[in-house]
Amino acid sequence: MRVRSLSRILAAAALFGLSFEGAAEPPDRSKPPQPGPAIPLRLPETSRLKLSNGIPVFLVERHKVPLAQVLVVLRGGASTDPANRPGLASLTADLLDRGAGARSALEISDLADTLGASVAAGAGWDTSSVGINVPVARLSDAMPLLSDLVRNPTFPSEELERVRQERLTEMVQWKDDPAEIAATAFARAVYGTHPYGRRPEGNPASMRSVTREDVLRYHAARYTAGAAAIVAVGDLRATEMLARLERAFGSWSAGSTPPASAPPAAPQLSGRRVVLVDKPDAPQSQIWIGRVGPPRSTPDYFALFVSNTILGGSFTSRLNHNLRETKGYSYGAFSQFDYRLSTGPFLASAAVQTDKTGPALTEFFRELEGIREEVPAEELARARNYTALRYPAGFETDAQVAGRVSDQFVYGLPDDYFNTYVSRIQAVTAAEVRRVAQQWFDPRNCAIVIVGDRRRIEPQIAALNLGPITVRSIDEVLESKGKSGTR
Amino acid sequence: MTLSPALLLSLFAAAAPALAQTAVPLPAPLSNASPAGPPGSSAAACPRIDVPYTQFQLANGLNVILHEDHTVPLVAVDLWFRVGSAREKPGRTGLAHLFEHILFEGSSHVKPGEFDKLLEGVGGDNNGSTNNDRTNYYEVLPANALDLALFLESDRMGFLLDVLSPARVDQQRDVVKNERRERIENQPYGMASIRIEEEIFPAGHPYHSPVIGSMEDLTAATHDDVAAFFRSFYSPANASVVVSGDFQTEDARRKIETWFSDVAAGPRPPVLAAAPAVLAAEKRVTLEDRVQLPRLYMAWITPAQFHPGDEALDLLSSVLASGKNSRLYKRLVYDLQIAQDVSAVQDSRALASMFLIAVTAREGHTLTEIERVVQEELDRVKREPPSARELERALNQYEAGFYRALERNRDKADLMNAYDMEAGRPDYFNEDLARHRALDGRDVQSIARRQLPNDARVVLSVVPTGKTALAASRPKGGSR
Numbered sequence: 001m002r003v004r005s006l007s008r009i010l011a012a013a014a015l016f017g018l019s020f021e022g023a024a025e026p027p028d029r030s031k032p033p034q035p036g037p038a039i040p041l042r043l044p045e046t047s048r049l050k051l052s053n054g055i056p057v058f059l060v061e062r063h064k065v066p067l068a069q070v071l072v073v074l075r076g077g078a079s080t081d082p083a084n085r086p087g088l089a090s091l092t093a094d095l096l097d098r099g100a101g102a103r104s105a106l107e108i109s110d111l112a113d114t115l116g117a118s119v120a121a122g123a124g125w126d127t128s129s130v131g132i133n134v135p136v137a138r139l140s141d142a143m144p145l146l147s148d149l150v151r152n153p154t155f156p157s158e159e160l161e162r163v164r165q166e167r168l169t170e171m172v173q174w175k176d177d178p179a180e181i182a183a184t185a186f187a188r189a190v191y192g193t194h195p196y197g198r199r200p201e202g203n204p205a206s207m208r209s210v211t212r213e214d215v216l217r218y219h220a221a222r223y224t225a226g227a228a229a230i231v232a233v234g235d236l237r238a239t240e241m242l243a244r245l246e247r248a249f250g251s252w253s254a255g256s257t258p259p260a261s262a263p264p265a266a267p268q269l270s271g272r273r274v275v276l277v278d279k280p281d282a283p284q285s286q287i288w289i290g291r292v293g294p295p296r297s298t299p300d301y302f303a304l305f306v307s308n309t310i311l312g313g314s315f316t317s318r319l320n321h322n323l324r325e326t327k328g329y330s331y332g333a334f335s336q337f338d339y340r341l342s343t344g345p346f347l348a349s350a351a352v353q354t355d356k357t358g359p360a361l362t363e364f365f366r367e368l369e370g371i372r373e374e375v376p377a378e379e380l381a382r383a384r385n386y387t388a389l390r391y392p393a394g395f396e397t398d399a400q401v402a403g404r405v406s407d408q409f410v411y412g413l414p415d416d417y418f419n420t421y422v423s424r425i426q427a428v429t430a431a432e433v434r435r436v437a438q439q440w441f442d443p444r445n446c447a448i449v450i451v452g453d454r455r456r457i458e459p460q461i462a463a464l465n466l467g468p469i470t471v472r473s474i475d476e477v478l479e480s481k482g483k484s485g486t487r
Numbered sequence: 488m489t490l491s492p493a494l495l496l497s498l499f500a501a502a503a504p505a506l507a508q509t510a511v512p513l514p515a516p517l518s519n520a521s522p523a524g525p526p527g528s529s530a531a532a533c534p535r536i537d538v539p540y541t542q543f544q545l546a547n548g549l550n551v552i553l554h555e556d557h558t559v560p561l562v563a564v565d566l567w568f569r570v571g572s573a574r575e576k577p578g579r580t581g582l583a584h585l586f587e588h589i590l591f592e593g594s595s596h597v598k599p600g601e602f603d604k605l606l607e608g609v610g611g612d613n614n615g616s617t618n619n620d621r622t623n624y625y626e627v628l629p630a631n632a633l634d635l636a637l638f639l640e641s642d643r644m645g646f647l648l649d650v651l652s653p654a655r656v657d658q659q660r661d662v663v664k665n666e667r668r669e670r671i672e673n674q675p676y677g678m679a680s681i682r683i684e685e686e687i688f689p690a691g692h693p694y695h696s697p698v699i700g701s702m703e704d705l706t707a708a709t710h711d712d713v714a715a716f717f718r719s720f721y722s723p724a725n726a727s728v729v730v731s732g733d734f735q736t737e738d739a740r741r742k743i744e745t746w747f748s749d750v751a752a753g754p755r756p757p758v759l760a761a762a763p764a765v766l767a768a769e770k771r772v773t774l775e776d777r778v779q780l781p782r783l784y785m786a787w788i789t790p791a792q793f794h795p796g797d798e799a800l801d802l803l804s805s806v807l808a809s810g811k812n813s814r815l816y817k818r819l820v821y822d823l824q825i826a827q828d829v830s831a832v833q834d835s836r837a838l839a840s841m842f843l844i845a846v847t848a849r850e851g852h853t854l855t856e857i858e859r860v861v862q863e864e865l866d867r868v869k870r871e872p873p874s875a876r877e878l879e880r881a882l883n884q885y886e887a888g889f890y891r892a893l894e895r896n897r898d899k900a901d902l903m904n905a906y907d908m909e910a911g912r913p914d915y916f917n918e919d920l921a922r923h924r925a926l927d928g929r930d931v932q933s934i935a936r937r938q939l940p941n942d943a944r945v946v947l948s949v950v951p952t953g954k955t956a957l958a959a960s961r962p963k964g965g966s967r
Contacts, residue, residue: 026749029596029642033634035609039560039733064558065890066534106821109811113880116887135887137534162824169780169827169849176675176778281777283668315603315613325600328661331669351669382608389610389629392559397894 041392043418046405047238051250053225058405059241060233062398068139068234068241069398071131072150072249073406076222076261077123078200079342085214087202089123091163092218096121096130098159101148105159108145117142121149125200126261126341127410128222133399136235140244147248150223155215167207175474178351181277182286182451185477189275189447190290190345194266204479224255229409233398262341266292269445272467277477278454285357285452286349289364291445293346296339296411302424303432304337304440309383310433311335311371311441312348316382318367319348327363329356337440341411346440354453358460361448365466368443375433388425536893536916540903541736545744547752548724552903552913553739554731556896562732562739564626564636565900566644569727569908570720571620572700573693573759573838579708581663581700582716584617588659589713590624591615595646599655602639609635619694620837621908627897630733637746644726645750648717653710660705667699675778679949682774683786683843686945692764693838722753727907729900764788764839766943773948773958780827781957783854784947785844785861789938792835793910798922799934800833800842805881806873806931807831807844807864812880814864815846823860825852837909842939854948854959862941869936872928885923889916 047059081088097112097119098105112119117134130150134142174180184199191197202210230249232241269291294300305313312319312335323333333350348368352360375383395401408417448466450457461469541553572583591613593599606613611628626636671677681697688694730739766788790796807815808831819826827847834841846857873881892898893916906915948958 025745027638027641027745029638029646029749032597032601032605033638035629035635036631039629039631041560062558064556065893067887067890067894106811106817110876110880113810113812113884114876116883118887118891133887133891135883135890162821165824165849166827172779172850173675173827173847178673283672284665314607316600316607321600324662324665325658328658329665331662331666351665351673353665353668382604385610386607390612390627391610392561392629393612393627395559396561396896397891 041395041418041422043395048415049242051246053250053252053254055225055249055252056229056409057242057245058229058231058409059236059238060401060405061236061238062233062401063235066136066235067133067398068136068232068236069131069133069402070143070146071129071231071402071406072146073229073231073409074128074223075126075227075410077125077127078198079125079195079263079340080222080259080261081195081198081202084206085202085210086198086206087167087200088206088210088214088218089128089222090200090202091167091207091210092215093121093123093128093130094163095155095159095215096149096153098163099154099156101152103148105156108149111145115142117145119149123200125196125344127406129406131399131402139236143244143248151249151252153219155212155219157212160212160215164207164210167201168204170201171204171207171478174478178279178282178284178286178451181279181474181477182288182449185275185277185451185472186288186290186345186347186447186449188477189273189449190269190292191266195263196266196340196342196344221259225249225252226254226256228252229406231402231405231409233402233405265295265343268292269447272444272446272448274448274450274461274466274469276454276458276461276469276471277449277451278471278473279451280453280455282354282451282453284351284353285450285457286351287357287360287364288347288349288449289368289446290345290347291442291447292343293337293339293440295342295344300436301339303428303436305387306380306383306425306428307371307433307437308335308337309387310375310379311367314383314386318370319350319364322363322367323350323352323360327356327359329353329360329363354456357450357452357457358464361461361464361466365443368441371437371441372434375430377430380430380433384426384428388422391421536889536920538893538899538903538914538916540913541740542913543740545723545747547747547750548722548755549747549750550727550907551740551743552727552729552907553736554729554899554903555734555736556731556899557733560630560733561627561896562630562633562636562730562734563896563900564633564640564728564730565897565904566624566640566726566728567904567908568622568721569620569725570622570756571618572696572698573619574720574756575696577696578704579712580696580704582708582713583622584699585659585663585705585708585713586717586721587615587617587622587624588663589651589656590643590647592655592659593650594643595649596642597639605635605639611636617698618836619698623901623904625897625900633730633734633739634742634746637742640728641746641750644721644723644747647721648714651714656710656713663699663705664702667702671699676776676782676949678774678776679782679784679947682772683784683945683947686770686772686947687766687786687788687841688764688839693759693761694764694836719754720756722755723747723750724752724755727904729903729913731896731900731903759838761838766945769942769944769946771946771959771961773950773955775952775955776949778949778951780847780850781854781948781950781954782845782847783857783861783959784945784949786945786947787842787939787943789833789840789842791837791839796934796938797833797835797840799926799930800840800938801885801923802878802881802926803868803931803935804831804833804842805884806868806877809884810880814868815844815861818860818864819846819857825849825856825860848957853957854950858946858959865935865939868932872932874928878926878928878931882923886920889920
């Protein structure tokens with residue numbers, strides 16, 4: 001630590017007005033400087049409170065920029081869509097700011113813009129949420145708006161028609177985008193008829209047939225105080241904020257106990273199959289390889305996080321190093337688990353140049369086999385450090401903090417989760433990494449989706465004998481024409 | 488400059504793959520961009536933005552700016568080289584961006600592959616981006632590892648060429664070609680921005696060529712070309728570093744003085760001079776692409792970043808296309824329902840900016856129909872000033888977007904570098920806001936009149952392959 005102590009002396013000297021202009025000692029470049037003593041992550045306290053009707057409230061004061069983020073989270077998202085109405089949760093959320101209380105869609109937009117507020121409503125797999133981010137000086141004007149959006153949407157018929165057309169058009173545009181095509185085919189290939197086999201946005205058939213009554217029913221069942229939590233983060237005072245929230249949401253009736261919001265566990269894939277979606281003349285092929293993964297509640301979460309970091313979760317990961325930095329087949333390759341209340345997918349993916357589709361697949365499977373072996377100590381240490389020590393970077397913005405606190409609520413994470421995260425990652429052993437890798441990265445039982453120029457890539461793929469190949473057109477994938485869920 | 492994400496034309500090219508991207512689709516975003524907001528007439532005035540900093544220059548010419556932010560135990564090191572694609576010669580396009588890749592491949596004291604390994608080993612992330620005017624490189628890492636970032640940045644600034652091998656360059660050429668395939672060629676409408684720049688900036692203008700370069704030029708660049716480019720532009724005298732985060736200023740100052748002390752001064756490249764780009768006529772262009780829906784683009788050459796008019800064009804873009812009540816959104820998407828989306832942006836740059844409107848047609852509608860409405864709205868904003876309410880919405884959105892850009896150390900550091908380079912001081916925040924706040928509706932009306940003429944612009948129709956009939960056809964006679 002020569003460099004470090006030197007700078008301390010120099011800093012002290014500077015206090016006494018000494019000048020060292022041009023007198024800096026040349027640095028020691030013989031080895032990389034080691035970090036100083038670890039700095040503990042000083043997270044602001046989360047105040048855990050309740051409104052009079054029982055809604056849990058999480059407040060975090062951060063006096064950095066004059067903004068506030070208020071997020072209303074509701075248990076229940078796309079996985080609670082009725083079987084014949086995929087996309088209903090997402091559509092409902094989308095319609096909240098198209099008419100609420102006494103205001104029309106245009107009036108809501110006018111008010112939000114004038115307040116400098118950013119309003120975001122949406123549904124993921126596990127939750128629906130409405131967030132507002134606003135300069136704190138105008139928070140008091142924004143709260144009644146937020147309350148109306150959540151509690152009193154009016155769902156005007158003409159706005160439903162607007163959003164219906166917008167979404168149907170979006171789905172037409174998916175045909176242009178290889179990643180959208182691949183995402184749709186991948187969900188279907190891994191999950192078949194399980195709710196996770198659909199897109200959270202739904203499909204053209206459901207968007208054409210969904211009615212205002214469907215939306216009203218979904219809102220009545222799911223947007224209740226009993227399903228809600230509120231997170232407020234930013235340049236605010238907890239007591240004052242709690243009073244604001246009580247005024248806005250305290251009279252919201254709890255409603256009936258919300259129904260379960262997680263689908264059952266999906267069956268694991270057995271064997272290997274290839275879905276090839278033809279996108280004529282595509283200069284690259286989208287490769288998506290995956291299978292059913294564990295739910296967010298898995299006790300293996302930390303070991304899997306480290307293990308996936310090694311496989312495809314960082315720039316130096318094996319997949320990216322191999323496909324990008326060694327072979328140059330791709331701009332980047334990665335892998336991830338998408339953790340949900342139930343069994344979300346594992347995915348390894350890259351966009352690779354068309355003429356290297358076969359060789360790229362070979363490298364993917366080399367790495368998926370290789371990660372099941374013992375990981376060298378140096379690689380494991382780097383992955384643990386990368387995962388653990390970058391944790392503070394997820395707490396820079398109010399919206400980031402609100403999202404993390406919201407995850408605690410949705411996934412039932414313990415109150416001390418943030419403060420124990422780093423040590424739990426650092427405690428992951430080589431043996432655990434190997435055990436979870438053998439369980440979850442199984443290259444013999446997986447789905448392989450490839451979107452590319454069939455004429456040029458089918459021979460390359462067939463030569464690898466990965467498994468039976470099903471060829472689909474883009475229209476089949478995106479409009480659910482023909483066979484579905486043939487597993 | 489505009490703080491909202493410049494959706495359409497940002498050709499910022501990242502070195503790292505989008506590892507953070509969510510591969511499994513999230514719920515669809517709201518189709519009208521959620522407004523980033525600013526303040527209101529009735530609402531309380533928002534506080535002054537205070538970003539204290541220390542600035543100094545090393546003997547070798549490196550510009551240094553330090554800003555303490557103790558919110559989280561992180562530091563962001565944001566290093567700019569004043570070199571972008573504007574410095575490239577014809578036939579050798581893409582070099583600035585290629586360097587954005589090469590600079591991660593090792594230097595004299597950092598073995599190939601070690602740059603990223605060392606940073607990940609301490610919990611750090613990094614990336615870079617390239618545009619016409621500058622290249623940026625950053626590390627975000629735990630505050631106790633600041634020395635490592637400075638070691639890596641100083642080593643590649645001072646000691647790169649000694650170990651740069653043709654093989655490493657070739658390897659990154661392949662990656663960059665795949666970047667071009669992934670982000671441009673295999674993206675719907677991906678070629679539009681390249682085509683617009685080619686049409687609007689004449690051959691010979693520094694902004695004529697695409698930031699990412701052409702496939703031919705990427706192949707053609709020799710090792711000597713690459714080395715010469717580095718010697719010309721990657722010296723400390725042509726660089727600026729902002730460090731923002733959890734440190735003590737004097738401590739960080741000494742670390743920087745130490746790590747960069749053995750980096751040789753090198754040349755300071757001459758100021759880039761370019762004859763003003765002038766568009767003498769309306770140019771109408773049609774591009775066929777593998778897309779379902781036609782999209783209309785209209786582009787004008789506009790005043791450079793921070794030059795008079797730049798700020799009024801920011802507000803004009805908001806009046807036209809931000810929020811459901813904005814003029815183009817309300818007409819085209821909300822009322823007529825003939826368009827799927829609209830956007831407008833003042834894409835501010837150092838030599839000349841570009842004002843860009845883009846509208847995607849709904850199925851069954853032609854770009855001729857779309858253009859007629861766009862033109863009506865352009866005529867209207869030139870005829871009468873926007874209302875006070877429209878201005879208020881635009882300003883309040885702008886201001887709130889501004890605060891959001893100050894939340895993250897890296898964003899703040901990058902903004903400070905931009906301010907320092909283009910406006911002459913790193914804490915230009917309040918002035919930047921003030922130049923927008925000083926405007927009224929007549930300023931917006933008059934900038935539209937002066938800067939968005941009908942007879943000097945590029946009108947690009949991107950249509951599905953084989954469907955050129957959907958393109959915007961020149962209207963016959965009429966009010967134009």
